[in-house]
Each structure stands twice: as structure tokens, then as C-alpha cells.
Amino acid sequence: MTNQEAKWILEAEIEKKKKSIGNEKNYMRELTDDRAVLVHIEDLQAAGKPLPPESGYDSYLDWKTQIEKEIKSSENSLSRIETERAELRAFEFFMDNVPQD
Template identity: 55%
Template sequence: MSMTVEMAKIAIEGVILKTEKSIEREVAYQKELADDRAALSHVEQLQTDGEPLPTGNPYGSFSEWKEQIEKEIKISQNSLDRIEIEKAELMALKYFMENAPTTPET
């Protein structure tokens, strides 16, 4: 069975809602990224100052601690990059919804 424009629009409505919900998380990812960068800076400063690892720290070394924070930074940045793509996809989907020809009802 071939898909009609109306069928495509129905399917795309769900995709639009899902994409909009994903984009709503952008601010949270930005905050997380800023927090992680601040944490990395703090850890680097502790290391530079020759401070010992804090008591109860789950990492065996400053290097291990920094590696974990850098992984978290990369995850947040990847999420923000994905959201930029989703914004473009959302624009295209909305354009299709507004401009795709509909077949007249008979």
C-alpha cells in the first residue's frame, strides 16, 4: 500500500511532538555542560595547587577524575549538537505539514 500525503502527515505529527520534547531539554544540557566545565576547571585547579584528592572521592587520581568529567562534557556537547539537527528537522517537518498538497475530499 502506498502512503498518501494525509497518512504521512498523521505519522509526522507524532515525530514533531517527540522532536519538540527533545528540543525542550536544550537548556538542561547547556546547564549541565556549564556545570561540568566548571567542575573540570575546579579539579584542574586542585591538581595545580597540589591539593590531595578529597576524602571520599571515588576516583583514584586527578587524571581519572578529569577523564570522567571530560566524558560527561562530550556527552552533553553531543546532545546539544543533536538538538541543533533536530531543530533543522523540525523546521523541515513543519514546512512539509504546512505546504504538502492535500487531496480534495470526495
């Protein structure tokens, strides 16, 4: 593979990384919202209140388990974005510094 061929491949990857990194704010919002919902669930449960009928869950445990999964998913996405940010830097360095063949 020539340097130019590698650069063509990386151009598409760079765009994918930028797009993914652009979603960081959305993941942060989701994580903030989910953490607030988890606190709310725990408050309702501690107060001995029945599940709200619109919750769609059979128990507080089911609801908490789902929210905890969503929190973990957002945390994993944010972690992945950090890796993509490092990869993007490496790709851009390559693009800027590797000579044409």
C-alpha cells in the same frame, strides 16, 4: 504512502523533536557545571592538594576523564538538538504546505 499518512507519522515525530529540543537548557546547564568542575579539578591538581575523599575517584586523571566524557556528551546532545531543530522546521513546512490526498 499518501500525504495524509505521512502527516500522521510526522505528527508524532514533531512532538518528539519538540520534547528533545525542550531539553536544551538542561544540557547547557550540565555543560556549564561540568566545565566549572573541570577547572576546579585542574586547580586542585595544580595546587598539589589530595583528592577530596568524597570525590569517589582513585586519581585526578580518572576524575578528569569522567568529566571530559560528560562534557563531550553534553556537546553531542546540543549538536543533535541543532539537527532536530532543522528537522522540525522541515517537518512543519511539510505539514503546512503539502496538500491532502
